[in-house]
Amino acid sequence: MSETQSNNSVTGSSLVKRGLAEMLKGGVIMDVVTPEQAKIAEDAGAVAVMALERVPADIRAQGGVARMSDPDMIDGIIEAVSIPVMAKARIGHFVEAQILEALKVDYIDESEVLSPADYVNHIDKWKFKVPFVCGATNLGEALRRITEGAAMIRSKGEAGTGDVSEATKHIRTISSEIRALASKNEDELYVAAKELQAPFELVREVARTGKLPVVLFTAGGVATPADAALMMQLGADGVFVGSGIFKSGNPIERAKAIVKATTFYNDPEILAQVSRGLGEAMVGINVNDIPAPHRLADRGW
Amino acid sequence: MRKPIGVLALQGDVREHRATFERLGVETIEVKHASQLNEIRGLVLPGGESTVIEKLSKIYGLFEPIREAIANGLPAFGTCAGLIMLANKIEDAIAGQEGFGGLDAVVRRNAFGHQVDSFEADLAFSGIEGSVHAAFIRAPLIESVGVGVEVVSSLPGGGIVGVRQGNLLGISFHPEVTGEDRIHALFDDMCA
Numbered sequence: 001m002s003e004t005q006s007n008n009s010v011t012g013s014s015l016v017k018r019g020l021a022e023m024l025k026g027g028v029i030m031d032v033v034t035p036e037q038a039k040i041a042e043d044a045g046a047v048a049v050m051a052l053e054r055v056p057a058d059i060r061a062q063g064g065v066a067r068m069s070d071p072d073m074i075d076g077i078i079e080a081v082s083i084p085v086m087a088k089a090r091i092g093h094f095v096e097a098q099i100l101e102a103l104k105v106d107y108i109d110e111s112e113v114l115s116p117a118d119y120v121n122h123i124d125k126w127k128f129k130v131p132f133v134c135g136a137t138n139l140g141e142a143l144r145r146i147t148e149g150a151a152m153i154r155s156k157g158e159a160g161t162g163d164v165s166e167a168t169k170h171i172r173t174i175s176s177e178i179r180a181l182a183s184k185n186e187d188e189l190y191v192a193a194k195e196l197q198a199p200f201e202l203v204r205e206v207a208r209t210g211k212l213p214v215v216l217f218t219a220g221g222v223a224t225p226a227d228a229a230l231m232m233q234l235g236a237d238g239v240f241v242g243s244g245i246f247k248s249g250n251p252i253e254r255a256k257a258i259v260k261a262t263t264f265y266n267d268p269e270i271l272a273q274v275s276r277g278l279g280e281a282m283v284g285i286n287v288n289d290i291p292a293p294h295r296l297a298d299r300g301w
Numbered sequence: 302m303r304k305p306i307g308v309l310a311l312q313g314d315v316r317e318h319r320a321t322f323e324r325l326g327v328e329t330i331e332v333k334h335a336s337q338l339n340e341i342r343g344l345v346l347p348g349g350e351s352t353v354i355e356k357l358s359k360i361y362g363l364f365e366p367i368r369e370a371i372a373n374g375l376p377a378f379g380t381c382a383g384l385i386m387l388a389n390k391i392e393d394a395i396a397g398q399e400g401f402g403g404l405d406a407v408v409r410r411n412a413f414g415h416q417v418d419s420f421e422a423d424l425a426f427s428g429i430e431g432s433v434h435a436a437f438i439r440a441p442l443i444e445s446v447g448v449g450v451e452v453v454s455s456l457p458g459g460g461i462v463g464v465r466q467g468n469l470l471g472i473s474f475h476p477e478v479t480g481e482d483r484i485h486a487l488f489d490d491m492c493a
Contacts, residue, residue: 008457009422016419019438019478023348023381026312042395045356047312047349082395082410083350084439106416106439129417263311263357264333 012129017151020084020106020131021215024048024152024238028228028259029217031055031242034073035080041245044255048084048107050240051077056113056160056296057243057282066114068096074103086133091300092118094127101130107152110134110145112299113159113242122300125149135219137170137297139177143198143206146214153212155236156297157220160243162284164221164230166297171218171234182210220297223248223281225261225274232265249279306492307332307341309367311357313349313382317477321485335366343376343492346383348438348475351410352395354382364401371403376468378488384408384471385441392444404469405447412442412473421479426463427453429483435462435474442473 010016027047032038038049053069054062068089078085084106089096091110096117100108110123112135122145125132131151136142142153155174157167177196184192184207193203205213218231219240228239239262241255248254257274264270287295308318310331322329330341338344344367346354358364371377371387379387386400388408413419416439423432433454443461446452454463454472462473468491476484 009420011418011420013421015421015436015478016416016438019436019475020416020419022314022317022478023350023438025314025316025349026310027350027353042352045353047353082393083352084416101417104415104417131416259353259357260360264361 014151017131018214021133021152024084024217025215026263027238028262029086029238029240030245030255031240032077032246035076037246037251038077038080038085040252041255042081042083044252045259046083046255047238048086049077049081050086050088050109050242051105052088055243055246057162057247058160059113060160060285060294068093068100068114071099071103074100074105078104088114089123090114091116092121092123094123097123097128097132101128105130108132110150112156112296116299122148125151133217135297135300136174138173139181139206140196140198141300142174142212142216143196143202146212147199147202150214152215152217154217154219154240156300157218157222158287158290159220159296161221161287161290162223162244162247162282163287164223164227166287167218167221167227167231168234170220170297171231171236174216175235178206178210178212181207221287222258223284224278225257225271228258229261229265229271232262238262244282247282249281254278254281303328304340304342305330306343306345306489307337308345308347309354309358309363309383311361311363312353313347314475314477315347317475318345318347318380318485321477321482322489324482325486325489327485327489334361335363338366338370338375341375343378343488344370345488346377346379346386346401348381348383348477351382351385351391351400352398354386355398355400368401368403371401371469374468376488376492377401377403377470378485379471380475380477381438381440381473384443384473385410387469387471404464404466404471405450406464406466406471407444408441409444410441411439413437413440415439422456424454424456424462426484427451428487433476433481433484434479435476435481436478437462437474440473443471
């Protein structure tokens with residue numbers, strides 16, 4: 001692990017990496033492509049921003065290889081806001097991650113939204129001081145990412161669609177697999193670890209505590225306040241919103257409304273009130289209309 | 302019956318604060334509405350993003366009631382973002398940012414730099430034996446305090462990270478994520 005110790009103080013520990021994610025709980029993390037958008041997100045109450053060159057809907061529409069963002073653009077966003085700034089590296093591209101760490105981003109998303117750089121290995125995240133968030137579609141995938149050093153998990157959903165169905169599926173799958181694990185006898189956990197393809201010790205910890213050892217956000221297709229509240233009621237600790245805000249008719253009002261809905265996710269009257277007057281939602285694309293090879297959630301293993 | 306301690310539950314590490322009090326056998330409730338301020342004997346302002354906590358508290362009519370309750374003597378305990386919310390003056394704030402105030406201190410946001418500079422350390426803490434294990438996560442620092450504010454904790458190399466003023470307790474770090482329960486016990490004692 002990349003920890004440094006001096007004068008009885010330690011940086012880069014699991015505790016401070018996972019701790020930052022704890023502080024983001026109950027919040028909304030918004031995709032932004034310019035410093036102006038970052039400022040709008042901060043003013044609307046985003047708990048962090050994700051700096052990237054193109055939102056997933058544009059990556060999907062334009063095609064081509066999607067890579068880490070331009071350092072100048074990331075610098076501009078770090079300069080513009082006081083909340084944490086995250087940025088994406090390609091799956092397995094540990095040099096992009098090194099560069100993002102040198103740029104002093106607060107969190108790296110090793111993301112399936114970008115084109116993978118390695119179809120076998122993910123980044124060895126223990127080697128970094130900066131914390132990582134990784135996507136997962138099920139419990140085994142989440143535990144493998146945590147084993148590699150991820151300090152936060154987000155369910156993947158299907159980015160850039162505005163279709164929340166995959167996000168629902170993934171958060172439900174992770175939650176129900178955790179519940180199933182928690183109900184097992186101790187002697188059944190060996191086979192459970194084999195089936196989950198995850199280390200036994202970690203599987204046993206989840207079985208005992210009934211939760212992941214890191215914060216679990218959800219992502220991929222959230223476009224309305226109701227979508228965000230749905231994710232929270234399904235057990236997410238917070239929400240990533242990508243294309244849903246800045247691809248909509250009124251980004252400022254929509255951003256504010258999604259923040260409110262994430263806090264008051266259990267209060268239908270407030271949800272009704274914040275769902276009014278938002279203008280057009282992002283147009284969206286049904287996941288079923290996307291041919292399997294173009295589904296981003298299948299990237300990562 | 303004794304009233305519970307409230308944890309402001311708009312955003313942040315609400316769960317960790319409640320779990321810490323639970324280990325101490327202290328009842329807590331999540332505070333999301335102004336009416337709940339009458340049902341508690343003390344208020345915790347958790348870690349999180351101070352800009353977000355401020356905005357949400359204003360939108361939902363909690364900002365003025367909390368400010369008044371603190372001014373009228375409701376004991377309050379702020380960690381990290383919560384400390385920022387208690388400070389009378391915030392440095393490196395975003396435009397227009399303000400807190401509930403009450404604590405006669407100047408607090409600087411993100412005083413230690415970026416997340417890669419976040420750290421754990423052992424500190425002395427007035428009224429607690431031995432050292433406390435503290436996590437500083439994009440933490441604020443208390444730059445100066447007024448008369449009547451007691452400094453209860455400082456970094457080994459200098460830098461104020463814990464203060465008390467009457468019923469108010471503010472610290473830069475997160476005992477609630479390191480399993481350090483004694484500062485919460487101290488706050489429980491402050492809430493009659």
